[in-house]
Amino acid sequence: MRRCAIALLGQRARRRWLHLIVGGALFMPFWMVGSVVVGALLGAGGLFGGSLAVQFGAYAVGLPLVAVAALFPLARPMSVAAARALCGVPADRFADGPARGRAAKARTAGWFTLHLGAGALISGATLALPPFAVSVLALPFSPALRESELGRLWGLDRPWWSWAAIPAGLLMLVALAAVAAATGALLAREGPRLLGPSPADRLAAAERRAAEAESRNRLARELHDSVGHALSAVTLQAGAARRVLDGGDGADLAFVREALTAIEETTRRTVGELDWVLGLLRRDEDAAGAGGEGGPGPGPGLDALDALVRGAGPKVALTVSGDLAPVPEALSREAYRIVQEGLTNAARHAGGEPVTVRLDARTEELEITMENPLPARPPVVRPNGGRGLRGIAERARLLGGTAEAGPADGVWRLVVRIAR
Secondary structure (H helix, E strand, O other): OHHHHHHHHHHHHHHHHHHHHHHHHHHHHHHHHHHHHHHHHHOOOOOOOOOHHHHHHHHHHHHHHHHHHOOOOOHHHHHHHHHHHHOOOOHHHOOOOOOOOHHHHHHHHHHHHHHHHHHHHHHHHHHHHHHHHHHHHHHHHOHHHHOOHHHHHHOOOOHHHHHHHHHHHHHHHHHHHHHHHHHHHHHHHHHHHHHOOOHHHHHHHHHHHHHHHHHHHHHHHHHHHHHHHHHHHHHHHHHHHHHHHOOHHHOOHHHHHHHHHHHHHHHHHHHHHHHHHHHHHHHHHHHHHHOOOOOOOOOOOHHHHHHHHHHOOOOEEEEEEOOOOOOOHHHHHHHHHHHHHHHHHHHHHOOOOOEEEEEEOOOOEEEEEEEEEOOOOOOOOOOOOHHHHHHHHHHHHHOOOEEEEEEEOOEEEEEEEEEO
């Protein structure tokens, strides 16, 4: 267990070191611009031939340029991608997409400057210090090195002092690794704070989750209403036909034929509705990439209500008052689903009693009333009204309408009113 933990820490430190090297590489163009500016001001020629003061002057000039470059939209997604891959921080603590708002852009600029600035220093030390440390380590064993400028700098006029180069070289390498690890840990600590989601990002994410939840709820309603109604209607018609056939030679074959025809129409219509609902699902999946183009056409509306009632069986009567043609398309589709779900509930709970469906479009409201006599054995009513009634209420509420259901005067009545 301890070996695994040590190996994990070592891997994390190496990845963070690599992250710093990437920052140093990204800093190079800004450093070159700074070298040109500082070289022109101080009269120093060349990018790499200047003194240490020129090099650090170019570094100081490059940092503000890095902060300005971080204001471009691509800066935060690029920084987040690198930090997620190399910093060892949970991915969900970073924001997605370009920075929005002044505060988020300022934090992105702070991170970009910290990453590239620290990366430039660590990269420079990584390139320069290991060769120097190895040369120091080799001093006691190389006469050529002892006679070089490095040997004179080390003070090899005292022979015993040359052996001190070995721990000194090792200490340089350890110090470089320690500084790189500490700097990587600093970036990992500051990353979520500087690249984390802002309040605007959290609000956008909450809105996306709400839209996804609404989309899932809509698909659930469509599947429940279309497939659930079909199964209930088919079960009811098949059961009625079986009971008639059980009557023997005096069976009403015309009724059986009518029930089988209703089953055929219901299943054929439901196949089309199921394909439409699945088209909604495919459109939602492709919406991010293709904007939802090529989705399914409009679903069934009030013009398909006659077929829906015929498929529900001979005990369902439909009455329409007023002209349904001017009813808006969206309202027409939702009204169809409301009637469909109401018939499903009646098939499950009415005990075979006749069902009356009335649509009144003569006023500014579309009123849907569904009634059936209460069966001899009262239906079991769920405390929350069941999924069907909740779905009807949700559809009505989304269109600014109301839905009321319950027993009254010996009948079960559902009344839905929606402004047109």
